[in-house]
Amino acid sequence: MYFWSVISVSIIGTGNVAFHLAKALSTSQSAKLQFIAGRSTTQLTDFKAFAEVSTQVSDTFHSDLIILAVSDNAIGEIAEKLQYTNGLLVHTSGSTAMDVLAPKTRIGVCYPLQTFSKRKDLNYRKIPFLLEANHQEDYALLEKLLGSLNAPVHQMNSKDRASIHLAAVFSNNFTNHILTEAAQLCNQHQVSFELLKPLLEETLEKAFLNGPENSQTGPAKRHDTQTIQKQLEALKTSEQQELYSTLTKAIQNYYER
Numbered sequence: 665m666y667f668w669s670v671i672s673v674s675i676i677g678t679g680n681v682a683f684h685l686a687k688a689l690s691t692s693q694s695a696k697l698q699f700i701a702g703r704s705t706t707q708l709t710d711f712k713a714f715a716e717v718s719t720q721v722s723d724t725f726h727s728d729l730i731i732l733a734v735s736d737n738a739i740g741e742i743a744e745k746l747q748y749t750n751g752l753l754v755h756t757s758g759s760t761a762m763d764v765l766a767p768k769t770r771i772g773v774c775y776p777l778q779t780f781s782k783r784k785d786l787n788y789r790k791i792p793f794l795l796e797a798n799h800q801e802d803y804a805l806l807e808k809l810l811g812s813l814n815a816p817v818h819q820m821n822s823k824d825r826a827s828i829h830l831a832a833v834f835s836n837n838f839t840n841h842i843l844t845e846a847a848q849l850c851n852q853h854q855v856s857f858e859l860l861k862p863l864l865e866e867t868l869e870k871a872f873l874n875g876p877e878n879s880q881t882g883p884a885k886r887h888d889t890q891t892i893q894k895q896l897e898a899l900k901t902s903e904q905q906e907l908y909s910t911l912t913k914a915i916q917n918y919y920e921r
Contacts, residue, residue, distance in 0.1 A: 671695045671809055672751075674724035675715075676742060677733035678702035680780035681756050683710060685733060688788060690714035694812035699723045710782070725749045729805060731756065731774060732765075740764045752802045758829030761822035762796050772797030774806055775825060776815075779836055788815040794825050842911075845904055852900065877918075884915035 673695050675682050682700070689695045690713075697715040701724055702708045708717040716723075721742060724730050730746060732739055732755040739755045746753055747768040754772040755765065765771035773796040778786070793810050795817050797803040803819065810817050820828070843864075850857040870879040883891040892912055899905045 671729055671805060672698050672727045673729045673731065673809070674699040674701065674727040675731045675733055676701045676721055676724060677731075678707040678711065679733060679735075680782050681776065682731075682733035683782050684780050684786055685731060685756075685776075686711055686714040688786075688813050689809075692809075692812040695809055698727050721745050725751070727751050729754065729809065736760050743768065752797070752805060754797075754806070758794070758832065759826050761826070762798065763822070770799060770802055772802055772806060773822070773825065774810075775829075777828065777832060788813040791815055793817045794820040794828065796821060796825065842907075845907065849904075880915065880919070882915075884912040885919060887916065 671694060673689055675686050675689075675697070678700075682702075686697060686700055689697045699718050700708060700711040700715050701718045701721050702711070704719060705717070708719070711717050718724075722745075724746070726749075729752045730749065732742055732753065734742060734755075736757050736759060739757060739760055743753065743755075743765045749768075750770075752770045752772060753765050753768055754774045755762075756774055756776065758775045758777070760773075762771055762773050773794070775794040776791050777794060778791045780786070793806075793815050795803060795806045795810070796819065797806060807817055846860060847857045850860070867879070883895070896905055896908060899908060
């Protein structure tokens with residue numbers, strides 16, 4: 665059994681997730697942020713306000729918890745350099761299994777289900793963290809740490825976490841790209857993108873109130889072929905036309921099942 669009054673933490677990584685976790689943990693009463701490690705001192709410039717910075721991952725070895733907030737394809741490579749540390753080693757990826765950190769025995773995952781931008785403040789009360797650990801004591805450590813941020817936590821295995829991450833790609837990444845196309849259309853026709861905000865807010869509210877499958881409207885759902893053809897012809901690029909056609913067909917196929 666492990667007991668912690670204050671958890672010593674090091675973070676490896678210099679991206680948006682690393683930045684926000686460092687910022688939050690630097691003021692947590694339950695954590696002492698020891699080191700933030702990255703590839704270069706230039707990348708670490710923004711982190712100097714939170715803790716001591718280093719380009720050597722070995723400086724993190726003595727922390728109770730080491731958080732790998734790096735790209736998915738770098739997790740395994742860095743984990744190899746950390747397999748002989750005594751602390752708990754976790755990564756923050758949604759789509760990567762916990763076992764990528766093996767053969768180290770104290771391993772886990774601390775995945776924040778949210779999109780991060782470095783300069784936008786976050787409300788941790790609204791960010792679910794999906795946690796996994798191969799020892800109950802280590803899971804309790806992660807719970808204690810996230811509790812200090814008032815963040816909701818959910819225990820979830822690697823398979824289920826990968827599924828919710830895939831759903832997040834659809835709901836966030838793909839939706840954001842569609843909004844990018846919508847903004848371009850507004851710009852092309854010199855109308856305000858802001859006009860769409862009430863529509864988007866209502867769309868999200870209805871999706872979570874009634875279910876998205878029960879909230880679908882529009883020309884694709886109605887099989888309004890005249891409007892569909894007219895809008896296809898109004899689009900300026902083949903990429904926009906392909907996206908419009910693909911989504912229109914997907915909607916029609918769904919409601920014809």
